[in-house]
Amino acid sequence: MLSKCANPSCDTPLHYLRDGKVFQVEMMNRPVPIDERKPLRRVEHFWLCGPCSESQTLSYDERNGVQVLPKAQPRTQALMRRAAAS
Numbered sequence: 001m002l003s004k005c006a007n008p009s010c011d012t013p014l015h016y017l018r019d020g021k022v023f024q025v026e027m028m029n030r031p032v033p034i035d036e037r038k039p040l041r042r043v044e045h046f047w048l049c050g051p052c053s054e055s056q057t058l059s060y061d062e063r064n065g066v067q068v069l070p071k072a073q074p075r076t077q078a079l080m081r082r083a084a085a086s
């Protein structure tokens with residue numbers, strides 16, 4: 001269950017969901033025998049704390065699993081370019 005920020009290099013404990021951002025990740029399991037009555041699809045939740053969710057986002061793929069990645073911030077980049085130009 002969610003207990004701390006999903007960013008491995010951040011140890012912020014989860015106190016209030018509103019402080020950050022919750023990600024719902026659908027994980028596709030490999031096919032299992034029918035007698036193991038598990039759903040093929042499993043949903044897990046991850047939480048990024050406020051500061052982390054401002055600059056980072058969560059990504060999932062079958063090969064790498066869940067990863068915390070820098071968020072693309074075109075607006076911030078545009079502002080930075082403008083500041084650099086002046």
Ligand SMILES: [Zn+2]
Binds near residue numbers: 005010012052
């Ligand atoms: Zn964090």
